[in-house]
Amino acid sequence: MMQWMTGHPVSVFGLILWAAGILWLMPGTKIAASRPRIPGLVMSTLGVLALCGSAGAGQSDLAASFLFWLFAVGALVSGVLMITATYPVYSALWFAVVTLCTCGLFVLRSAPFLAAATIIVYAGAVIVTFLFVIMLAQQSGAAGYDQTSRQGKMATISAFVLLGAIVMAVQTPAAAGSPVVAGDAVAGDAVAAAPAVSNPATVANTLSLKDEQHEVGNLKGLGRSLFGDYLYAVEMAGTLLLIACIGAIAIAPRREQGTL
Amino acid sequence: MGDADRFLIVGAGLFVLGAIGFVTRRNLILMILSAELMLHGVSLTLVTFGHLHATNEGQAFTIFTLTVAACEAGLALSLVLLLYRNSGSLDIQLWSELRESDMPAPAGGFPKEEPGTEPRVSPGYDGLPRLTPAGRVPTDPSRSSNASASTSVRT
Numbered sequence: 001m002m003q004w005m006t007g008h009p010v011s012v013f014g015l016i017l018w019a020a021g022i023l024w025l026m027p028g029t030k031i032a033a034s035r036p037r038i039p040g041l042v043m044s045t046l047g048v049l050a051l052c053g054s055a056g057a058g059q060s061d062l063a064a065s066f067l068f069w070l071f072a073v074g075a076l077v078s079g080v081l082m083i084t085a086t087y088p089v090y091s092a093l094w095f096a097v098v099t100l101c102t103c104g105l106f107v108l109r110s111a112p113f114l115a116a117a118t119i120i121v122y123a124g125a126v127i128v129t130f131l132f133v134i135m136l137a138q139q140s141g142a143a144g145y146d147q148t149s150r151q152g153k154m155a156t157i158s159a160f161v162l163l164g165a166i167v168m169a170v171q172t173p174a175a176a177g178s179p180v181v182a183g184d185a186v187a188g189d190a191v192a193a194a195p196a197v198s199n200p201a202t203v204a205n206t207l208s209l210k211d212e213q214h215e216v217g218n219l220k221g222l223g224r225s226l227f228g229d230y231l232y233a234v235e236m237a238g239t240l241l242l243i244a245c246i247g248a249i250a251i252a253p254r255r256e257q258g259t260l
Numbered sequence: 261m262g263d264a265d266r267f268l269i270v271g272a273g274l275f276v277l278g279a280i281g282f283v284t285r286r287n288l289i290l291m292i293l294s295a296e297l298m299l300h301g302v303s304l305t306l307v308t309f310g311h312l313h314a315t316n317e318g319q320a321f322t323i324f325t326l327t328v329a330a331c332e333a334g335l336a337l338s339l340v341l342l343l344y345r346n347s348g349s350l351d352i353q354l355w356s357e358l359r360e361s362d363m364p365a366p367a368g369g370f371p372k373e374e375p376g377t378e379p380r381v382s383p384g385y386d387g388l389p390r391l392t393p394a395g396r397v398p399t400d401p402s403r404s405s406n407a408s409a410s411t412s413v414r415t
Binding site: 022026048051052055068072075076079080082083088091092095098099102105106108109110111113114117118121122125126129130133134137138143145146148149150151152155156159160162163166167170171208209216217221222224225226229230233237240241243244245247248249251252253 | 265266267268269270272273274276277278279280281283284285286287289290292293294296297300303304307308310311314315316317319320322323324326327328329330331332333334335337338339340341342344345349350351352353
């Protein structure tokens with residue numbers, strides 16, 4: 001761990017700066033006059049930039065690189081603003097921004113259909129229903145419990161220890177002979193240079209693999225994977241939706257006339 | 261390792277932000293939204309791994325994640341509506357009465373917001389399940405003084 005910390009000082013610096021920004025923005029345990037939000041925002045943004053910038057530029061061209069920075073910084077900073085906003089309506093709207101930026105990242109990872117589906121499901125359905133409930137329940141603005149937080153310092157510090165562990169695991173080169181490297185027949189640093197096409201002999205779900213007609217992420221390939229390899233799972237997902245629908249109707253309170 | 265690293269770090273960052281939000285926020289709806297934020301991070305990681313290995317499996321998994329997230333949002337919203345109906349507030353702290361009786365109060369020690377926002381169950385409300393009384397009433401030394409809370413829970 002010390003080796004990683006001395007080898008990646010920019011990552012450690014970004015993590016600490018980001019955590020400090022969240023701690024600055026987090027409302028305290030008592031209702032008080034809010035601090036100015038700009039310093040926390042600047043700290044969070046610089047931390048995110050340092051953390052993502054330390055991960056190596058890769059071989060992407062300028063446009064893809066610009067789009068990555070736009071969407072990544074947008075998603076992470078909007079997430080920070082979402083969990084620290086004192087008005088729940090603002091939180092829901094920042095969550096919509098996070099969803100849009102995540103869908104942009106999906107497109108960059110060649111998943112255009114998934115991006116469209118996520119926007120439709122989240123921005124179209126989930127956020128609208130959540131905003132509906134917030135506006136039904138809190139018609140008089142922010143309540144006292146929205147302006148305070150529970151255990152903000154402990155939660156932030158422990159969560160960033162977890163994030164540091166994940167970043168360390170990502171940035172540590174894979175040891176030779178680990179299962180991923182052996183299965184893909186490529187070594188360590190070459191994974192990104194040559195996208196590892198898995199050996200069909202070692203993969204159970206051969207319909208999901210990429211070939212000439214079925215690129216990764218287009219509708220043809222994704223449909224072949226879903227309705228070929230995962231047909232039973234699709235049926236079970238449909239059943240799950242039906243059961244959840246029945247359950248939601250059964251749990252929701254009966255409505256008296258003219259009330260919630 | 262190159263390009264995939266950055267996406268994995270963004271996914272991990274979204275997950276961690278959602279975890280912080282779930283623990284620290286006191287609004288029921290915002291807790292659920294934070295859980296959805298964690299699911300975004302997981303989806304981004306799955307898609308990145310699928311791209312790295314050049315299969316469609318990551319995206320197929322993400323579609324199932326999306327399905328389960330939609331189910332979860334629907335069920336959670338109906339539960340939140342039920343809790344709001346019973347307490348008149350979206351504060352999670354009001355439901356700390358549901359903890360085991362020998363557990364300490366939740367850390368932080370928040371004062372009550374304003375009097376009268378404790379979970380109240382109207383006596384004529386028939387939406388809650390009614391259990392047939394059976395056996396003897398268990399003795400609860402720590403709550404014997406707090407009679408109003410125990411009756412509201414038992415009703």
